[in-house]
Each structure stands twice: as C-alpha cells, then as structure tokens.
Amino acid sequence: xxxxxxxxxxxxxxxxxxxxxxxxxxxxxxxxxxxxxxxxxxxxxxxxxxxxxxxxxxxxxxxxxxxxxxxxxxxxxxxxxxxxxxxxxxxxxxxxxxxxxxxxxxxxxxxxxxxxxxxxxxxxxxxxxxxxxxxxxxxxxxxxxxxxxxxxxxxxxxxxxxxxxxxxxxxxxxxxxxxxxxxxxxxxxxxxxxxxxxxxxxxxxxxxxxxxxxxxxxxxxxxxxxxxxxxxxxxxxxxxxx
Numbered sequence: 001x002x003x004x005x006x007x008x009x010x011x012x013x014x015x016x017x018x019x020x021x022x023x024x025x026x027x028x029x030x031x032x033x034x035x036x037x038x039x040x041x042x043x044x045x046x047x048x049x050x051x052x053x054x055x056x057x058x059x060x061x062x063x064x065x066x067x068x069x070x071x072x073x074x075x076x077x078x079x080x081x082x083x084x085x086x087x088x089x090x091x092x093x094x095x096x097x098x099x100x101x102x103x104x105x106x107x108x109x110x111x112x113x114x115x116x117x118x119x120x121x122x123x124x125x126x127x128x129x130x131x132x133x134x135x136x137x138x139x140x141x142x143x144x145x146x147x148x149x150x151x152x153x154x155x156x157x158x159x160x161x162x163x164x165x166x167x168x169x170x171x172x173x174x175x176x177x178x179x180x181x182x183x184x185x186x187x188x189x190x191x192x193x194x195x196x197x198x199x200x201x202x203x204x205x206x207x208x209x210x211x212x213x214x215x216x217x218x219x220x221x222x223x224x225x226x227x228x229x230x231x232x233x234x235x236x237x238x239x240x241x242x
Contacts, residue, residue, distance in 0.1 A: 013218045015037070016037055016211075019035050019036070019037055020212045020215060021212075022035065023035060024209075024212070026203060027201050028200075029174045030175060030198050031072075031102050031106075031199055032104075033067050033171075033201075034067075034204075035066070035171075036065060037064075037065055038066055066167070067166070067177075068202060069166050070202050071199075071202065072200045072201055073199070074086070074194065075198055076196060076197045077196060077197060080140045080142075082105055082106055082197055082198045083105035083142060083146075083158065084197040084199050085103060085191055085193060086193070087190050087192065088162045088188045089161060089162040089188040090102060090103060090160065091104075091105060091123060091124075092123070092124040093117055093121040093123055094121060094129065098178070099124070100172060100173075100177060101169065102175050104117065104176075104198065104199070105198040106198045109132060109134070113132055114129055114131050115130040115148075125148070125157055125158055125159055127156045127157075130156045130158075132148065134150065139151065141195070144193055144194075146160060160187060160188060160193070161185030162186060162187070162188040162191075163181065163183060163186075165181045
C-alpha cells in the first residue's frame, strides 16, 4: 500500500464519518432525508515519482453524495395543522431565498393567521399563501386532496409538487430543498394528505451505527498506516544526514 493510497483512504473515511454523523444528528428531525456517499474507483499507471508503467495505484475516491428520498415513518401527532404526504411530492414553502420544498408537515398559524412552518416560512396553497382566520369555534378540516376547510368554507388547497428528476433537489437546511433542475414541478397523480400527522426522518439509526463502527475502524487503520509512513520518512531523513 503506497503513501498516496493511504492518504486517500483516510480522507474518504473521514468524509464518510461526516456524512454518518450528520445523518445521526438528524435522526429525529421531521422530514429529514439521509445523505449517502458516492464512491469512484481511481486507477493510475503512475507511481509517486511520476513514472509510468504497470498499475501502480488503485484507490477509492468519494466523488459526490446523493439524497435518499425513500419514505419515512408517519407519526400521528393529533395536531390539526400537521400534515403528512402519503405518496410522492413535497410541500411548497416560501423563504427569503424563494420557493423551497419539504416533506416536513409540522405547521402552525403565525400572528397574521398564515399557515407557516415551525421556522415561520409561509406554506403555499394553489392560491398563494394560506390564511386561516379561525373564529366562532369553527373546526379546521383537511381533506385527502389537501383541501383546507374552516367549518364548511373552503380556504385553499395545499400545493404539493413532485419532480421526475430528484437529483435536481439540493438540501438547503435540515428538511428544506431547492430545485436546481429545468423541469417545472407537477402535482402528483397519486397522493393523499393525512391530517394530524407528519413524516419523520428516514434515517435508520441501527444501520447508521453499524456503518459508523465500520468506518471508524477503517479510519483508525489508515491513520495508523499514515503514522507508520511518517515515522519511516522521519528515520530516512535522519539517516540521510550521515
């Protein structure tokens, strides 16, 4: 194993630890989607001196990460304004940076009676921002298609959007995404809204812990080998002085 391969292995496992740690830190974050590493095998016929010959170095590179958009468990909170999307799609929320998308359906009313996220971002309906003027003890009812009723009066319908190219969705916060692709989001054909519930994180803590243990062992192994190369280099430097 060459010094270069050792450094590459140490770096890859360090980045894997960062990804796993972030996933575990958000295991209880509603609407959070876990990140996964993308590895690439690199082979070179050059050695450390730049000489070309037979295969000299072969190592794994962390080329990118992707988001695991698999469904998470649904929690029944009983809160009238909480919503879970059953099926594909994302809620649309307005932020200072523009429209963003989330699976986190923990909502509330702000001082202006607007439906907002827990961070205060307005939730978008098909008519724009949604205002629910609760009065006279009227009950809030949310139908499966996202229609919001105050008593018997239709307020608005929750805007749910899906994208064919999920790779265009990039995380901008713990549960919000921005879309960087070219396609316009469409309303899913098959989905429903469940009132009084929200989607949890899709992080599997057990699997992440197993991956954490394996990655830590690999990192420690590469660190020891790196130290060994450093010690050898130090001794060779001392010998060169004589």
